[in-house]
């Protein structure tokens with residue numbers, strides 16, 4: 001089997017066993033998420049021609065809106081794409097803020113889940129077309145593409161179970177953002193649409209690569225080639241949506257967010273180190289070559305075996321005799 005350069009790199013970086021020595025020294029299972037991220041690292045680096053500092057400065061100079069983050073005691077964080085005057089389109093500074101929020105979440109060791117929503121009852125209409133015009137030259141466009149691919153890849157790899165709460169429109173880059181979450185919940189009337197063809201584009205934030213892995217090649221081709229408007233019914237049918245919400249009775253987003261938290265709660269109830277370890281073994285199974293994934297799973301197992309939750313469960317089971 002011919003391994004891609006990336007897989008060969010991963011095998012070198014993560015040769016079976018290497019994780020074990022390091023991880024056994026890792027005291028906090030939560031730290032494992034950072035360990036995995038560091039060892040797999042960003043998709044693009046300076047060594048690969050990515051001029052992060054320069055593009056960060058250029059994007060920062062394109063202001064508007066914000067990316068708001070609330071980390072809750074429950075271990076569920078809520079990230080809001082907040083630019084309602086522009087249907088929550090991403091300005092340049094919002095792209096930088098997204099990367100900063102991902103960094104904050106990578107350091108949040110008590111976290112278990114993440115819900116991404118848009119402000120004012122709509123999700124996100126992609127890149128701010130005014131920002132896009134300002135960086136429409138090939139060099140800046142490629143750097144923005146790499147900046148967002150790095151940020152969204154790290155978002156999907158977070159040791160948190162993540163949900164995109166899609167109310168209203170998720171278009172272009174907004175559709176791509178939904179694919180950078182583990183799950184998508186759609187509210188009645190919600191639409192996920194890869195409008196890139198209408199812009200003379202293909203996805204640039206990694207949305208095509210992730211979409212194929214979610215819905216398969218044929219459905220991805222139809223969605224991109226037809227710029228299909230995926231509503232909740234179609235979303236469930238093709239596997240893009242993992243659930244459809246009852247919807248806000250009063251039109252506010254509050255009920256939808258509560259519903260999304262209740263839905264996510266089914267999968268995040270339990271000690272944070274265990275929930276984070278579950279996400280980490282799935283990330284490695286999803287991204288790493290089998291033998292590396294197996295040894296990574298063993299190493300993650302080693303961080304919870306005999307841990308507080310395991311010992312407490314054993315003690316309670318013993319009482320059941």
Ligand SMILES: CC[C@@H](C(=O)O)C(=O)SCCNC(=O)CCNC(=O)[C@H](O)C(C)(C)COP(=O)(O)OP(=O)(O)OC[C@H]1O[C@@H](n2cnc3c(N)ncnc32)[C@H](O)[C@@H]1OP(=O)(O)O
Nearest residue numbers: 085086087089125126127128129130169171172173203204
């Ligand atoms: C690499 C780029 C690519 C990517 O990231 O992969 C992209 O994302 S390119 C952008 C792709 N997105 C779009 O093409 C969507 C553009 N917007 C729309 O189609 C519509 O606005 C809408 C989202 C369907 C909503 O339509 P509607 O309800 O009729 O509202 P308006 O159209 O009047 O929008 C209200 C207000 O918001 C501004 N707006 C909306 N989307 C954007 C955007 N992407 N960039 C900048 N501004 C946006 C719109 O101009 C209106 O503003 P005013 O005219 O000042 O009222």
